[in-house]
Amino acid sequence: MKIFASLLLPVFFLISCQNTPKEDSVQANSSFEEYLSFENRDDQYTGGIKMIPINTDNGTFKVWTKRVGNNPTKKVLLLHGGPGMTHELYECFDGYFPQEGIEYIYYDQLGSYYSDQPADLSLWNTERFVEEVEQVRKALGLDNSNFYLLGQSWGGILAMEYALKYQDNLKGLVISNMMSSIPEYNTYAQTVLGPQMDPEIYKEIKAMEEAEDFGNPRYGELLFEHYYTEHVLRRPTDQWPEAVMRTLKHANNQVYVHMQGYSEFGITGDATLKDWDVKERLKEIRVPTLVIGARYDTMDPDHMEWMSKEVQNGRYLYCPNGSHLSQYDDQKNYFDGVIRFVHDVDQGSF
Template sequence: MFEEGYIDVTGGRVWYQLFNKDAVGTPVIILHGGPGSSSYSLQGLKALAEDRPVIFYDQLGCGKSDRPSDPSLWRIERFVEELAQIRQSLNLNEVHILGHSWGTTLAAAYCLTKPSGVKSVIFSSPCLSAPLWEQDQRRNLEKLPKEIQATIIRCEENETTDTDEYKKATEVFNKNFVCRLNPYPEWLKKGSHYRNPEVYNIMWGPSEFTVLGNLKEFDCTPRLKEITFPTLYTCGRFDEATPETTKYYSSLTPGSEFHVFENSAHMPYVEEPDEFLSVIGAFLKTRDAR
């Protein structure tokens, strides 16, 4: 019913978990956020294994996977290749894909290679355009107290994003637009060591608000019309992946569906877990039945 292990991919080995291997539903593979985060916070989604195999993996460079020191590995093309290698290794001939945050960037890039056997894709709190993400965070910042805005902008301009004042200011941002649970769950704090800031810095940059890494020009909006298999877009009402932009992505994707979790920010799978599982589970079951 459960297995875990390592899969050889370009650059090293990635750690994976497979729940309910023998279930009859089409497997769903979970792509975590970051870049350079891990599958740790998404473990609640193993409840989907009631109906189907569920696969988690930590992308190379983070979590329980290898952490090679070669910075040339941290580019989206290699992560797309990695996903294909995992599918091949686990014999996932047919699969649903659920990406969250940066995981949606990866999911979109992968889907645009026109792989076979993808039955549906779920974009949870999507980032499908780095320029649009940057614009949205500037607008989100304007909703915060003036002194918080000033601190974040000043620290970015002075390249002092590693200071305590910057960290405290971003905590205020996070409480509004990332996870609104108060208190913040202790178990989430315990997963922080699974992150790899080097991957994040190379691909995104030192802060959430200004993209300086190699994803700076990423924008697949002109190609979303090419995603023709069933697609679901979701986000939280207070998400840094804003409802307005998420709905815009959905409008560009033929026949896609769109859902907002009304009491969540960027982590509805933690903030509203029952609702999240209900919406995702229903979408997957409907796609399997067709």
């Protein structure tokens, strides 16, 4: 359990489904076989995988991407959480997007397991990650006729920042399980979620945080038993999906700690994201936007509903059974809402 729990420390900041009518699902494809075909694609040899070069001030590195399906007007690039997690958090999308004819692209950000992992702290900042996403977009041939960007948790921060700079390249934006203000997230975690725990357990956790005793196995054990299974993924530990456990195993703690920090009740200390806040700029986002919140999330669902009204063209999706990984613990509501959003934007009915 001690080893198991130590792998789970980064999980907090990672980081549902009635199908839409089938006549909507494949309208841009002549057949389902065409959706599945790799014929005449430059990534046929690798089964959809591309290692994309990313230019930075400190050199050129490669990031891993994998395309699934073919749809000229519906292509969803998935931004994983963390920072420093992996695309594996989204493997459940395999169960929902293909039958809807939606193309989607798995992507490990620089520093994540399947991409290059340079040991250079100067690379781990939001501005550079935004430019990385833009280079990935260009390499994959995505544009405002087809490009949907879906980001969850840290990926939601990255998606918001990308939209604020490059929204002219987007067709649709999905902000999943992420507030627009870290200070307000900190307040929610410390004044709402923490006090919901058993007072003695919460006191013990806070004492270890104040002592910066984050390596104590007891810290991970308490969080997993009393916090993660309530607010990150609402399943007993032996029912956590293998893909999620694989993500935790592959996490890059250097990236995670530098940007998010050690604490699971907010971002504190010297973590670079601790003052991040774009709530006053949401009104600048005019691209069709879906904001996803969940009842048991680590993020305040009321704040995310507010976000959907701040953007110029927004919709709110509420997952009443979900937590931070609501693509797993409230799949019915999560995927119904996301799929409907993509179809509605594509048909001009959003």
